[in-house]
Amino acid sequence: MCLCVYGTGYQQANVIMLPKNLADDFEEFCCKNPAPLPLLYRSQSGEASCPPLAKHADIRTDIPQYCAYEDGHLVKTVSSLQSYRTHLWSDMVCFYQGCSFGFEGRLKNAGVPVRNVEQGVNVSMYRTTVPCVPAGVFRCLLVVTMRPIPAGMLNAAVKITHLNPLAHGAPIHIGDPAFLGIRDLSRPDYGDIVKLQPGDIPVFWACGVTAIEAILSSKPSLAFSHSPGCMFLTDIPVPPFSESVDPPTSNPNLQMIPLCFRVSNNPLLYSLASQGVVEKIRQLEKIIQEDPGERGIRALFVQDELLLSVPLDNGSISVHCCLCFPFSPPEETDGPPGAFAMATILLSLGKQVTMVMDKRALGMNKDIIAEAVQKGVLKTEIQLVTFESSDPNSALRFLCHDGDPNKPRYDHLVAIERSGRAEDGNHYNMKGVNIKHLVDPIDDLFIAAKNIPGISTTGIGDGGNELGMGKVKEKVKFATLWFICLYPLFCSAPSPAGVSNWGGYAVACGLYLLHTCPSHQRYLKKGLGIEPTTTQEQLQDWTENLPSVTKEESILSTLVRFEIRSGKTGHLAMEVDGLTFYPTHSDIITRLREVTLGCTTPNP
Known part of the structure; x- marks a missing residue:
């Protein structure tokens, strides 16, 4: 019948x-x-x-x-x-x-x-x-x-x-x-x-x-x-x-069941990833919450903000990374390594990446990237650009073809360890020193992006004064001493970390996890395609382009050679925010890789 x-x-x-x-x-x-x-x-x-x-x-x-x-x-x-x-x-x-x-x-x-x-x-x-x-x-x-x-x-x-x-x-x-x-x-x-x-x-x-x-x-x-x-x-x-x-918990397929999470409000957009991958990304988030510098950063965390920061590949053509946080002296060792880690994995995944930085630091960062390529830490040079505002529509023209908000040039903006504009229009470091004279108006790009459908934003910081931390402003007031620095501007997905570089490393690892997640890839491909297209060569390439102790140590040594100092202490040494590379940063990198790859792995 x-x-x-x-x-x-x-x-x-x-x-x-x-x-x-x-x-x-x-x-x-x-x-x-x-x-x-x-x-x-x-x-x-x-x-x-x-x-x-x-x-x-x-x-x-x-x-x-x-x-x-x-x-x-x-x-x-x-x-x-x-x-x-x-x-x-x-x-x-x-x-x-x-x-x-x-x-x-x-x-x-x-x-x-x-x-x-x-x-x-x-x-x-x-x-x-x-x-x-x-x-x-x-x-x-x-x-x-x-x-x-x-x-x-x-x-x-x-x-x-x-x-x-x-x-x-x-x-x-x-x-x-x-x-x-x-x-x-x-x-x-x-x-x-x-x-x-x-x-x-x-x-x-x-x-x-x-x-x-x-x-x-x-x-x-x-x-x-x-x-x-x-x-x-x-x-x-x-x-x-x-x-x-309701399959029994012993069922191995349980880890493959997708979970749904929202990645954008404007436009409204959700994504899927397997329960197993979501759990791993949550483990990455817990690792970067650690606070050996005792800044009180753990109080700023909202569960799954890292998960919202990771899906940069939902239809993405390009990812726009802002790096190089001005300090006194102007540059510090926190920020660039995390930005390079994200850019490296994105390029390996076939994305286009543009890095935006202050004009005064452009030449130095070109030299740093060239040396990283020469050392084999980076496979290729990364496009570096600057942004200067000449009129109210400068940011719109920068972000969109012909200044048309219906034709965005980028899909995602990422700020890492980037000073955020304060309510008085100035920029301050964590000591309350006004560094506005060192900062180009890159905030304007994030402000403009709020009104451009299709561009989402992520802010990675470790103190509360960074661009994007406005979303957790009330928590910053009660958890830290730097609330005077905050401007109402916030990112779609703020991602606090014990050290900003760790946030960049975690995003890179999360991107790897999503690209190797069948549930997420099926969703991106709309259920079309005869079989997974990832080859063993691609998988090996992605693995090699994850953050590793060896690569991050090499990048840090390059920064030190260019006289870039630890932000908290001002030391010209192998440290970031007053924490020595060994054992603190090396341990975090090792643990992030172990979660990502599912086992204890060597750090090439």
């Missing part, structure tokens, strides 16, 4: 029927795009039954409504395919694919509202601007379904659907639909309008209607599909909610 019903307790299937000469290409297309097209069964030519899915089925009559296509055009909808001549049917191959209706009952049982069912309408389906991976004659844009989910229930929805890979699996996008090329949620391409309730977040799953788009673009002489919303009902029960959602 097969019909279209919501929440039946049985697996439902999308159905596509194609001439046999296209069947191999379409099967490859399904394999390359597993999220929208999870393949349950491929029939033999002319086979109307599907024994693995349903007994006594006849695919020609068991769907409430079919769509018939000729040369890539929808010509009619029919309630049966029996009228088609036998010799035509004998040439057809039927593909049965998993359907998202299979998880709606689980969502409801978990207390997650299913708005389309509540509103008595079909789910909303949208054609995106995301191209599927082509195969043979098949190439098209991804189609997605949208279900509004209350913000507090996102993790439950992600977990439930992740455990249903044959029903499209976990979401492929959460938040602003513009990232998928969807301009208006009130105008779905298929299905009905589903209204968001207050507090709802739009959540998008890959959709089997992608196969219909493949038919329209490949233009087969004859093809059939289910009508959107009219599925084939199999005899396979959906596993009970408790069995699929």
Whole structure:
């Protein structure tokens, strides 16, 4: 018995029927795009039954409504395919694919509202601007379904659907639909309008209607599909909610279940990473919270700020790092090593990186980077630029092509150990000395970025007076002596650390973890792609470009050779903020690597 019903307790299937000469290409297309097209069964030519899915089925009559296509055009909808001549049917191959209706009952049982069912309408389906991976004659844009989910229930929805890979699996996008090329949620391409309730977040799953788009673009002489919303009902029960959602803790797959976290408010954007990776990033965060300098920095921490600082790769083209904190003497050994560590791993991951610094330090930093490349610590030179404000629109022109806020040049700004502007317009170091004369107006870039959709910001600091720490201003007032330095400006993700370099190291390690996380990479790739594309050579390269004791010692020795001193003591020595490289900094680096790589590893 097969019909279209919501929440039946049985697996439902999308159905596509194609001439046999296209069947191999379409099967490859399904394999390359597993999220929208999870393949349950491929029939033999002319086979109307599907024994693995349903007994006594006849695919020609068991769907409430079919769509018939000729040369890539929808010509009619029919309630049966029996009228088609036998010799035509004998040439057809039927593909049965998993359907998202299979998880709606689980969502409801978990207390997650299913708005389309509540509103008595079909789910909303949208054609995106995301191209599927082509195969043979098949190439098209991804189609997605949208279900509004209350913000507090996102993790439950992600977990439930992740455990249903044959029903499209976990979401492929959460938040602003513009990232998928969807301009208006009130105008779905298929299905009905589903209204968001207050507090709802739009959540998008890959959709089997992608196969219909493949038919329209490949233009087969004859093809059939289910009508959107009219599925084939199999005899396979959906596993009970408790069995699929609450696996025992001994289950090794538990660590692979994704967790959802917000990475941006403007635009609204979430990301996913496996529970195991999130736990590792939280361990990194605990390590950099240590405070051997006894500054009281631990009081500034908010859990998961590091997690919010790490996803610099959600569609990123470039990452903009601000480095070199002015001191008296002007430069110090905290800041540049952490910035170089982030830049190095980003370049290894294929990102473009630009570093912004004060004009007076440009020549010196070029020489420092050149020496680091010569020593083999950096694989390549990093682009260095300066920013000077000549008018109120200078920052906008710097950040955006043609000064157009709809065309951002960068995706993320990172400030590390960068003095933040005080409420009186000056810049102060931790001793309360005004250093405004040493500082270019790089703050203006972060102020402008707040109003540019698509640019997020991170501030890494260790005292409370750094750019971005305004988000924890009240904590700084009670925890430190430097609250006079703070300006209301804050970053999307402030990342306090016992030493700012440690924050840079932790971000670099977190980037490595996300790039080796299958759940995160599936989310970034929208569930498209036949298999993980990371090669052993890439993995080795990423590992080699992580911070290491040897590399960081070499960078610090270069800074000392250029007469850059420890910030707290002013010593021209192998120390940062009054803490000697051995054993303090070397120990932190070793522990960060051990968490990242999952074992005790040598520090090349």
